[in-house]
Amino acid sequence: MRIQLAKQLLDRQIVDRDGRLVGRVDDIAFALDAEGFPYVDSLLTGPAALGERIGGRVGRILIAAAKLVRDEPRVPPLHIPLAQVARVDSAVRLRCSAPDLPPSPGEAWLRRHLIDRIPGAHRASG
Amino acid sequence: MRKLLAVTLGVLSAIGGFVDVGDLVAASQAGARFGMAHAWVLLVGVLGICAYAEMAGRIAAVSGRAVFDLVRERLGPRVALLNLVASWLVTVITLAAELGGVALALQLASGVSYLVWVPVAAVAVWLVLWRMRFELMERIFGMAGLSLLVFVVALFALPTDWAQLGHGTLHISSGGQGWPVYWFVAVALFASTVSPYEVFFFSSGGVEERWSPADLAHARSNVLIGFPVGGFLALSLIAVAAVAYHPGGTSLTTLDQVARPVATAFGGVGLAVAALAFFAVTFGAALETGLSAAYAAAQYFGWQWGKRVTPREAARFHSVLLLSVLLGVLLLMTTVDPVQLTEYMLVLSAVVLPLTYLPILVVANDRGYLGDRVNGRWMNLLGAVFLLVIVAASVAAIPLAIITGMGR
Amino acid sequence: MRAGELLGRTAYDLHGRRLGRVVDVVVRGGWPPERLRITDVIVAGHWWAQVSGRLIGPELHPSGPWLLRAIARTLGRSTHQFPADQVQLVPPVRGFPFGPPGGPG
Numbered sequence: 001m002r003i004q005l006a007k008q009l010l011d012r013q014i015v016d017r018d019g020r021l022v023g024r025v026d027d028i029a030f031a032l033d034a035e036g037f038p039y040v041d042s043l044l045t046g047p048a049a050l051g052e053r054i055g056g057r058v059g060r061i062l063i064a065a066a067k068l069v070r071d072e073p074r075v076p077p078l079h080i081p082l083a084q085v086a087r088v089d090s091a092v093r094l095r096c097s098a099p100d101l102p103p104s105p106g107e108a109w110l111r112r113h114l115i116d117r118i119p120g121a122h123r124a125s126g
Numbered sequence: 127m128r129k130l131l132a133v134t135l136g137v138l139s140a141i142g143g144f145v146d147v148g149d150l151v152a153a154s155q156a157g158a159r160f161g162m163a164h165a166w167v168l169l170v171g172v173l174g175i176c177a178y179a180e181m182a183g184r185i186a187a188v189s190g191r192a193v194f195d196l197v198r199e200r201l202g203p204r205v206a207l208l209n210l211v212a213s214w215l216v217t218v219i220t221l222a223a224e225l226g227g228v229a230l231a232l233q234l235a236s237g238v239s240y241l242v243w244v245p246v247a248a249v250a251v252w253l254v255l256w257r258m259r260f261e262l263m264e265r266i267f268g269m270a271g272l273s274l275l276v277f278v279v280a281l282f283a284l285p286t287d288w289a290q291l292g293h294g295t296l297h298i299s300s301g302g303q304g305w306p307v308y309w310f311v312a313v314a315l316f317a318s319t320v321s322p323y324e325v326f327f328f329s330s331g332g333v334e335e336r337w338s339p340a341d342l343a344h345a346r347s348n349v350l351i352g353f354p355v356g357g358f359l360a361l362s363l364i365a366v367a368a369v370a371y372h373p374g375g376t377s378l379t380t381l382d383q384v385a386r387p388v389a390t391a392f393g394g395v396g397l398a399v400a401a402l403a404f405f406a407v408t409f410g411a412a413l414e415t416g417l418s419a420a421y422a423a424a425q426y427f428g429w430q431w432g433k434r435v436t437p438r439e440a441a442r443f444h445s446v447l448l449l450s451v452l453l454g455v456l457l458l459m460t461t462v463d464p465v466q467l468t469e470y471m472l473v474l475s476a477v478v479l480p481l482t483y484l485p486i487l488v489v490a491n492d493r494g495y496l497g498d499r500v501n502g503r504w505m506n507l508l509g510a511v512f513l514l515v516i517v518a519a520s521v522a523a524i525p526l527a528i529i530t531g532m533g534r
Numbered sequence: 535m536r537a538g539e540l541l542g543r544t545a546y547d548l549h550g551r552r553l554g555r556v557v558d559v560v561v562r563g564g565w566p567p568e569r570l571r572i573t574d575v576i577v578a579g580h581w582w583a584q585v586s587g588r589l590i591g592p593e594l595h596p597s598g599p600w601l602l603r604a605i606a607r608t609l610g611r612s613t614h615q616f617p618a619d620q621v622q623l624v625p626p627v628r629g630f631p632f633g634p635p636g637g638p639g
Contacts, residue, residue, distance in 0.1 A: 001562065001565055004576070006557065007558055011206075012199060013195055014428065020430060020439075021429065021430045024198065028536060028538075032631065036631050037571045038571065038572045039561070039563070039571045050427075054204055058204070089495075104442075106442060107442050111438050114448075115445065116438055120256060121437045124436045124437075125259050125433045
């Protein structure tokens with residue numbers, strides 16, 4: 001199988017087993033195998049990965065903005081091992097379910113400090 | 127009736143784009159200054175937005191990807207971020223203008239200053255975004271927006287010279303105002319008919335309604351009925367203003383001047399219906415722009431979005447929604463004129479138009495997304511021609527705005 | 535090493551001739567269960583190819599309309615694929631094992 005990373009994998013939406021949106025493929029991490037060849041190890045998602053990929057001042061602003069909405073000062077991007085990927089079409093579809101993955105710190109922070117405090121946050125409007 | 131209810135997503139998308147608060151005034155202004163000489167612009171704009179909304183709806187139905195997904199996937203993180211920042215700013219400032227429009231409609235109906243109504247309008251809009259079911263929202267405000275048909279009815283009550291209207295449509299003249307001004311107004315009208323937030327909203331609405339390939343016919347009828355209906359309403363605004371104000375050359379800058387011909391035709395009842403129509407279309411446009419701003423941001427970053435899930439599951443999406451509404455209120459509280467605000471936004475949005483429409487056209491030809499449902503030859507021809515028009519408008523927007531001093 | 539570090543680097547051949555900028559990375563393998571190894575890089579001579587390549591790359595539309603194919607061909611004329619071990623990147627990327635052992639010359 002031949003995959004062109006920028007064209008077919010990077011920036012695609014990551015969707016879990018049940019159709020929940022997990023994030024975007026903000027970057028791809030490689031590892032070296034026993035013979036010294038680099039191979040695709042995991043998909044990265046999160047503002048830290050995106051900011052580093054964009055780079056420059058814009059990337060730094062993005063990372064700084066993400067720091068405003070979380071408690072922990074340093075959060076590494078979420079690594080999704082390639083083995084968790086079931087298939088890739090118009091989105092990257094995972095075998096696992098989103099609650100099994102570490103939660104996004106920004107989402108958790110905003111949920112705790114803002115959205116959960118508004119009445120009706122637990123009911124979908126549909 | 128059931129047929130009409132099925133196409134309210136298209137109707138609401140179109141109303142928010144073509145006859146929102148800025149266009150109520152801009153279209154009427156065009157009619158007052160140039161008669162029917164801009165009717166063709168609306169026709170071209172509606173044809174183009176139909177083509178692109180059809181592609182965006184098809185992509186949403188088949189692959190489940192909304193428009194800003196495509197922008198990020200096809201343009202990469204940097205260029206897409208530029209588009210996101212520009213589109214978000216334009217959409218939020220338009221949202222501010224729509225909130226102002228809702229308040230102005232309430233002022234027209236009650237006589238109490240619009241600044242009092244702004245917070246009320248903002249809370250009402252936010253409550254609908256927070257609680258109301260997507261389909262219900264789209265039906266109520268899509269249908270209510272049709273009360274703008276009172277302008278069509280008014281055409282029959284006013285002493286309309288139909289032959290002259292038809293003549294003005296076909297024989298284009300700059301009405302003694304100079305061609306640069308004519309073209310500036312043309313670009314502004316065009317940009318409003320193809321505002322990017324219409325396709326953001328339409329395609330994301332398709333995903334919210336869980337369109338599947340089985341719904342393609344449904345998507346298509348939304349496009350083919352909804353958008354032309356919106357265009358027809360905008361055309362009736364131009365025509366009414368042309369009949370009432372052209373060629374007297376009255377300058378037309380406020381909502382009550384827009385409503386005056388209807389009041390002349392039907393008295394107090396007419397004014398009340400017009401105020402209701404203004405309320406409905408601006409409220410609908412406020413919902414559309416607010417949601418579009420949040421959809422674009424959530425799709426760029428890949429966050430969970432939409433009204434299907436509980437707000438706490440889409441906390442970042444709902445936070446952006448809340449932030450957008452708050453920013454809109456703050457902007458209005460500076461007592462800036464909401465109508466004038468949209469004029470500037472149209473120029474800015476014209477400049478970034480290609481960054482939204484090019485990815486749609488490209489993905490509509492991508493079998494990885496659409497399988498056998500890729501564009502046919504005629505659709506591609508239409509899309510390509512229209513893309514050239516968009517690029518021309520986007521290149522001409524700023525020079526024209528400078529030469530004519532925003533069309534004065 | 536990340537994909538974002540490879541994209542946009544300037545690529546030279548092993549004799550030090552400039553090839554262009556890296557616009558894409560090709561991986562191959564029988565995934566799953568095998569690993570997807572980097573085998574080639576795609577290099578473009580023009581600055582705009584980074585965006586235009588992923589927008590309308592020639593191979594994305596084998597049956598697309600002729601106009602799009604023609605545009606893709608024109609835009610992609612300066613775009614070539616090279617085996618990864620025939621390419622060195624400047625500035626070097628840590629973890630990219632290809633190129634001469636002495637580093638870029």
